[in-house]
Amino acid sequence: MPKLDICFSPELLLLYDLRGRVAVIVDILRASSTIVTALGEGVTHVFPVASLEECAALGRQHGCLTAAERDGLPAAGFDLSNSPFGFRDAARRVRGRALAISTTNGTAALQRSLAAKAVVVGSFLNLAAVVAFAREQARDVLVVCAGWKGQFCLEDTVFGGALAERLAADFDVQSSDATLAALHLWQQGKADLAAYLEQSAHVRRLNSLEASQDFAFCLRLDAYATVLPIWQKDRLVDAARRNAALDEE
Template sequence: MPSVDICFSPELLPLYSLQGKVAVIVDILRATSSIVTALANGVTHVFAVAELAECQALGRQHSCLTAAERDGRQAEGFDLGNSPFGYLDGALDVRGRAVVISTTNGTQALRRSLAADEVVIGAFLNLQAVADFARRQQKDVLVVCAGWKGMFCLEDTVFAGALAEELAADFDVSSADATLAARHLWQQAQADLPAYLLQSSHVRRLNSLEAHKDFEFCLRLNEYPTTLPVWREDRLVLLGNR
């Protein structure tokens, strides 16, 4: 039986083997939620990079939109920040466009996880799609939490617990202490997820930036239940697209 394990921070990835596994990258607030929303709303593909200079260079090279965030704020000189509403509010016509994105935490976690057999993007918005894909693959799953600047964060771990709960009938979710802990957090949180996560330091940080609307949207369960961004060659595309 395949297993589910959880890496609480990209800084811990050297302790894990990615070979033969499905890596689920999660940065609930807000990179992976924004990527899911972008591809669900007509963006053709997403390049994910670690550095701002690389983001700008790829944007010029591929004539695509640029999205960048540092410390929760949109980086200067980029078309978009790290809000899912950048792909929803109509201020920019994103349909049929590609995007290159760089964020404080999420894109770093992705770039460090590319040794996995499959790399997919997870969020509460597409929890069902991630679980369905994992069941079809029947490989060990490692949830890679983006965290905050190398440290543990609550919302990514609660998502990991929700995914483990979804997979409990078909996967071993009891052999790793990290998975057990994450499931306990999800069981505490699920009755009122927004209220529970108001305790999170990152939520408080976002709310101080007047991004409460983003917080509420990113916690919607299965807003996009069939949308699964997957890594193919050098970019993220919707499962089934190339």
Template sequence: MNPKRIQVCLSPALLPFYDLNGTVAVVIDIFRASSSMCYGLANGARAIIPVAELDECLAYQDKGYLLAAEREGAVVEGFDFGNSPFSYTREKVEGKTIVLTTTNGTRAIRLCAGAEAVVIGSFLNISALSNWLRDQDQHVLLVCAGWKNHVSLEDSVFAGAVVDRLIGSGIELDDAARAAQTLYLEAKGDLAAFLDKASHSKRMRHLHIKQDIAFCLQIDQVSTIPILKDGALGCLLGDVQTAP
């Protein structure tokens, strides 16, 4: 087998240039979709169905599912909630299936079809995720959801944090992985201060949801790893850990 390869896709617009065969794709949307997915499944959600468009989400209406939609950082009117982690508490989601569409994260998930596996990463589950990825024989592609196909600082920094945990003998990194790791090493001393400069941080402050930023930057709050199976996200190996 060729050496294990770790690559970083800094924008979903670049995904067509990557070979997904034999690869685990890790979708990253730190502010806030991937964080909320990890938190919601850790809090007992039965499944999360990621869809790209609002109409796709509405097609599940009257089927007993919770419908969640976010656009431009805000909850879309007429839906149960958006992608704030504070909407994914045990009281709200336990035993429920959520259909979710977001500006960036759910679209990135759909674009990863064809990968050996698609999993979800956040700071909330970074150790569990990194440990699992280390044990996989497949190549790893860290897919940053970004913002409307533009590079985002927070997703790139997280990708670099995972690279930093996985790097070792026999591991090949592409240039984007090395750049992301360098960015993380600059940020790691004070993630909150570093990511306060991010465009989406400013966008969220404007929407008065700064508390979501702090929540999404917590390290190792859950050990749940969301994995895509038959179009829905469930817990890897059925492992559900109660979130604090």
């Protein structure tokens, strides 16, 4: 039986062997939620990069949209910020366009996880798609929580618990204390997830920036239930669209 494990911070990745595993990159507030939304609203593919300079360069090189954030605030000189509503409210503008994005935590976590057999992006918005992919792969899964500047974040870990609950029949979720802790946190908070997570430092930080609308949206379960951003060569694409294109060939 494959194993599900949780890495609480990218700073702990050196303790894990990613080879042969599925890495699920999670930054609930907000990079992974924004990337899922972007692909769900018709962005063709996403270049997630660690630095603002690389993000701007990709925009010039590929003529794509750019989105960037630092410390929760929009970075100057880019088309969009790290808010899912930038893609929902401007769906006509983004549909059919590529996107380069750089954020404080999430895109860096993804770049540090590329040794995995498969790298996908997870959020509450696409939990069902992550579950289906993990079952299909039947490989060990490591949830990589982006955290906040290397530190633990409650909301990313709670997502890991939600994933563990849905995969409990098919995966070993008992042999890792990290997974057990995440599962217990999810079970404690799932009845009223927003109220539970409002206690967390990162949520209070985000809401202080008047981004409470983002917070509420990012907790919606399976709003994009079939969207699965998956790493392919140098970019993230929607696995469902990729598979459909392959079927047509």
